[in-house]
Amino acid sequence: MTHTARFQVATRGNTHVVDVTEDVARRAGSCPVRNGICCVFVVGSTAAITTTEAEPGLVGHDLKAFFERVAPEDAEYVHEATWGDDNGHAHVRASAVGPSLVVPIVDGRLTLGTWQQIVLIDFDTRARTREIIVQVVGE
Amino acid sequence: MTHTARFQVATRGNTHVVDVTEDVARRAGSCPVRNGICCVFVVGSTAAITTTEAEPGLVGHDLKAFFERVAPEDAEYVHEATWGDDNGHAHVRASAVGPSLVVPIVDGRLTLGTWQQIVLIDFDTRARTREIIVQVVGE
């Protein structure tokens, strides 16, 4: 049995970390699958899906500082020469984290920890509307 | 058909890399699904699941050195000011790698390479008991 839902999230870009746990849980919980794999996927190549503790320090500062350390915005990116673009760092960060996450559903509930939230990270350099697909396969 | 199992792993924290391949394979192999997706998920926001060659150099030194390079323990983390905590680097490292992995099962076997093991990495700053969920969906 497969159940698919979609929703959109407005972001500010610039490594904006958005807690989408409730958006995912509502769609996973309202489907008839009680036990199965929940796949969370973001469409696009400058955003990523992962989990974190969604508290302001990590979400608003620490994750941004990490990504700026490993893929600085002002490093040289040939991608930007190709397109006259300014988001080479956004692509690299997104590829490193990845666009997909899977979370088991057991007895109708996502098996996340208490301090573990599902987040969308939008690395692009402008505000975006992101499409997220939630797909559950199970029984 | 969905099959779910859980197991616990005692870790030392501090980027302790634990080979859980046999733990996963035993649970995947004992379920009636012969072909399907095996999802491995760690509960919590300071640990991650990935694969590596589980030999002492990588497990005991190289992965630790990598994570210390990209998210140093003594960098400034606002998370620590929020909670009086000392594990900001653990959260950032865990989010970068991610809590989930999927491995296909074909004819009852995980399709891992010979030198490719499934590992739990516990980034927290103390010993922990981690819960890992193995969920197989297929036929």
Add this chain to the structure above:
Amino acid sequence: MTHTARFQVATRGNTHVVDVTEDVARRAGSCPVRNGICCVFVVGSTAAITTTEAEPGLVGHDLKAFFERVAPEDAEYVHEATWGDDNGHAHVRASAVGPSLVVPIVDGRLTLGTWQQIVLIDFDTRARTREIIVQVVGE
């Protein structure tokens, strides 16, 4: 319903980024599952699967430069002392990105964005032939 396919990709190693979207899409599209999770998995511990915009700047330069920044080829890797090997950086990079990706299939199509391609990254230090498994579970 589960459908499994395999294919091989010849790479040059050395962080060679190969667009495998068509290889995956052909196998996903030719299976009877119209809605379900598509798992893409690379066998081996020195390669990874993720998505990116497969344009020459990112594929040929920016991703390589990123991985060289975070896990330099000439850093010290104990793995290399263990085996007399030269690919410690390849293992570390592969573990950081991960060997698996999941993409939802909806109405027979992968839900990738227009500028979002599935790529294999081969971090090993020599040309390799990689085996990729595409497994679809759904209905």
